[in-house]
Amino acid sequence: MQEKLPRASFQKILSDDKSLYEFLHNWEVYGLVLIKGAPLSMGQVRKVAERIAFIRRTHYGEEFSVIAKPNPSNVAYDAGPLQLHADLPYYQYKPGAELLHCIVQAEGSGGANTLVDGLHLAEMMRVQDPHSFNLLSSVHVDWSDIGVEDGEPFHKIHQAPILCLHPVTQELERINFSQPQRDSFFRIPLHIVEPWYRALKAFHAMAMDPSNCMTLKLNPGDMLAFDNIRILHGRKDFGTHLSRHIEGCYVDWDEVRSKSRVLEGALAS
Amino acid sequence: MQEKLPRASFQKILSDDKSLYEFLHNWEVYGLVLIKGAPLSMGQVRKVAERIAFIRRTHYGEEFSVIAKPNPSNVAYDAGPLQLHADLPYYQYKPGAELLHCIVQAEGSGGANTLVDGLHLAEMMRVQDPHSFNLLSSVHVDWSDIGVEDGEPFHKIHQAPILCLHPVTQELERINFSQPQRDSFFRIPLHIVEPWYRALKAFHAMAMDPSNCMTLKLNPGDMLAFDNIRILHGRKDFGTHLSRHIEGCYVDWDEVRSKSRVLEGALAS
Numbered sequence: 420m421q422e423k424l425p426r427a428s429f430q431k432i433l434s435d436d437k438s439l440y441e442f443l444h445n446w447e448v449y450g451l452v453l454i455k456g457a458p459l460s461m462g463q464v465r466k467v468a469e470r471i472a473f474i475r476r477t478h479y480g481e482e483f484s485v486i487a488k489p490n491p492s493n494v495a496y497d498a499g500p501l502q503l504h505a506d507l508p509y510y511q512y513k514p515g516a517e518l519l520h521c522i523v524q525a526e527g528s529g530g531a532n533t534l535v536d537g538l539h540l541a542e543m544m545r546v547q548d549p550h551s552f553n554l555l556s557s558v559h560v561d562w563s564d565i566g567v568e569d570g571e572p573f574h575k576i577h578q579a580p581i582l583c584l585h586p587v588t589q590e591l592e593r594i595n596f597s598q599p600q601r602d603s604f605f606r607i608p609l610h611i612v613e614p615w616y617r618a619l620k621a622f623h624a625m626a627m628d629p630s631n632c633m634t635l636k637l638n639p640g641d642m643l644a645f646d647n648i649r650i651l652h653g654r655k656d657f658g659t660h661l662s663r664h665i666e667g668c669y670v671d672w673d674e675v676r677s678k679s680r681v682l683e684g685a686l687a688s
Numbered sequence: 689m690q691e692k693l694p695r696a697s698f699q700k701i702l703s704d705d706k707s708l709y710e711f712l713h714n715w716e717v718y719g720l721v722l723i724k725g726a727p728l729s730m731g732q733v734r735k736v737a738e739r740i741a742f743i744r745r746t747h748y749g750e751e752f753s754v755i756a757k758p759n760p761s762n763v764a765y766d767a768g769p770l771q772l773h774a775d776l777p778y779y780q781y782k783p784g785a786e787l788l789h790c791i792v793q794a795e796g797s798g799g800a801n802t803l804v805d806g807l808h809l810a811e812m813m814r815v816q817d818p819h820s821f822n823l824l825s826s827v828h829v830d831w832s833d834i835g836v837e838d839g840e841p842f843h844k845i846h847q848a849p850i851l852c853l854h855p856v857t858q859e860l861e862r863i864n865f866s867q868p869q870r871d872s873f874f875r876i877p878l879h880i881v882e883p884w885y886r887a888l889k890a891f892h893a894m895a896m897d898p899s900n901c902m903t904l905k906l907n908p909g910d911m912l913a914f915d916n917i918r919i920l921h922g923r924k925d926f927g928t929h930l931s932r933h934i935e936g937c938y939v940d941w942d943e944v945r946s947k948s949r950v951l952e953g954a955l956a957s
Contacts, residue, residue: 575946673846684843
């Protein structure tokens with residue numbers, strides 16, 4: 420499956436408008452692009468973001484470093500495995516276009532990413548198991564994140580289903596999926612609890628199915644551009660390889676699409 | 689009506705947590721707060737934004753100055769009147785909490801703001817004229833903004849109704865309203881065109897009714913904090929007073945509400 424991944428060259432997207440346009444187009448259409456050839460230093464995700472528009476900041480800052488930290492403010496900052504998830508479900512206005520740059524990677528099998536097209540899963544479930552699909556797209560979950568980052572306390576709450584549909588077209592608009600960020604509150608009628616968990620389990624089983632879930636180990640200098648509205652990502656643990664270092668940032672799809680339209684116009688003229 | 693406006697002191701919200709909490713609470717509940725006593729220099733909206741969290745950037749930058757400019761990239765940067773509108777309807781993820789700081793004001797009646805609670809109008813229309821309400825909340829409009837700011841071209845497009853309702857609760861989630869940013873494309877069936885324009889005209893008439901529309905002339909040192917998801921704002925022209933200077937910025941409601949929860953917890957303990 421990795422061989423089919425759309426790819427881009429870091430140097431080309433920085434220097435060539437046509438390459439940048441193709442990269443943005445693939446990012447939007449396929450949800451995932453592997454960028455090769457970034458330098459092994461911090462600040463590279465910012466270069467890509469600022470070639471497009473600008474970084475979308477969150478309470479974790481502009482760039483964030485995924486490294487093992489003492490007393491982490493987020494499960495990502497531990498060395499353990501990360502279940503499949505989408506970032507920031509507790510944001511009403513959730514940043515969508517995500518970049519992860521591998522600066523230092525763990526040896527062996529540790530630190531590899533797992534990746535799933537949540538849009539594909541949702542559309543399969545809509546056909547094969549409409550009862551579960553209806554539950555996951557209608558039952559509101561409390562998403563939350565409470566902590567301190569760089570000395571600043573934050574307390575985010577957002578209520579939304581796992582599968583958010585457009586009210587008119589019923590197309591999938593956004594996936595919220597992150598076990599650690601489901602609140603301990605769950606304000607649903609008692610008789611919905613068991614069916615909802617069965618539906619969640621069914622979605623999980625589809626996600627973990629090797630025919631749907633890709634394992635991809637980034638090499639130092641690789642950058643992953645993916646759609647945080649649609650793609651679920653996880654990570655295998657990297658136990659003793661505590662030097663592993665991924666730098667990430669977000670850009671809003673509004674800005675990515677704007678740049679894409681500007682380039683499309685310029686390249687056509 | 690101005691006497692009933694919630695107010696806050698610039699110095700107090702910067703220095704005192706209880707005053708900041710009350711200000712944020714009023715901003716969210718009433719949609720509009722008048723802040724008094726800001727210094728007559730640039731950089732004051734940033735101080736308020738960074739007391740909360742951080743500025744939400746758009747293609748117009750972090751802070752934006754509303755002054756008359758040659759070849760303006762936006763109608764706001766002309767000296768003419770501005771119809772009632774909400775900013776940035778062409779953003780899918782539209783910044784919500786807006787600050788406008790009056791540094792230099794025009795003399796006479798020029799430059800006064802007009803302000804309307806769009807949420808109130810929509811709820812009135814839902815009861816009094818449900819047919820118009822249904823049209824304005826279901827017919828998708830193409831919103832767009834194309835131009836160049838600080839040398840960077842942008843091309844935003846977003847499709848959404850004027851009144852955006854929550855798919856389950858049917859509560860008003862957002863108002864899009866800005867004549868200059870309605871695209872020249874309008875992809876609706878021919879038989880909907882006239883009824884839709886009649887509904888728009890009815891909404892406009894409600895907005896211009898003096899019992900719904902407040903005129904408020906900011907004095908130098910005043911800052912207006914309002915909810916860009918809900919409140920419509922306009923401006924009378926300031927023709928020859930070309931030194932008028934308003935500085936503005938946005939903060940996401942996600943960040944405002946986060947700070948509000950953090951303060952509520954801290955003040956209660």
